[in-house]
Amino acid sequence: xxxxxxxxxxxIDDNFDxxxxxxxxADLAGMSPFHFLRAYKRLTxxxxxxxxxxxxxxxxxxxLVTTDLSVTEIALCSGFQDLSNFxxxxxxxxxxxxxxxxxxxxxxx
Numbered sequence: 001x002x003x004x005x006x007x008x009x010x011x012i013d014d015n016f017d018x019x020x021x022x023x024x025x026a027d028l029a030g031m032s033p034f035h036f037l038r039a040y041k042r043l044t045x046x047x048x049x050x051x052x053x054x055x056x057x058x059x060x061x062x063x064l065v066t067t068d069l070s071v072t073e074i075a076l077c078s079g080f081q082d083l084s085n086f087x088x089x090x091x092x093x094x095x096x097x098x099x100x101x102x103x104x105x106x107x108x109x
Contacts, residue, residue, distance in 0.1 A: 001039040004029040009044065016055040017079045022048060056080065057093045064102040071098045
């Protein structure tokens with residue numbers, strides 16, 4: 001299971017901006033959703049959803065400081081479908097709003 005989970009981790013990291021669901025990831029690993037979820041959590045310490053959310057947020061944080069795209073564009077490019085969910089999740093992960101994060105860290109400003 002270790003190799004299958006590692007393959008899925010790489011797949012999530014490479015495709016975080018696309019819609020991904022548990023069933024598709026479990027199929028990729030060749031496991032049932034139940035067994036995949038347990039194996040993934042055991043091996044990585046987080047659920048696939050938590051990993052995907054964190055990857056989307058780190059991708060968004062990178063875009064905030066390296067591009068002049070709007071926050072809405074970055075949210076959509078990062079795989080978020082809902083701007084308010086993006087803003088709430090970003091604030092929980094980084095302790096500030098996307099706009100505040102950009103103001104404090106942007107290198108292009």
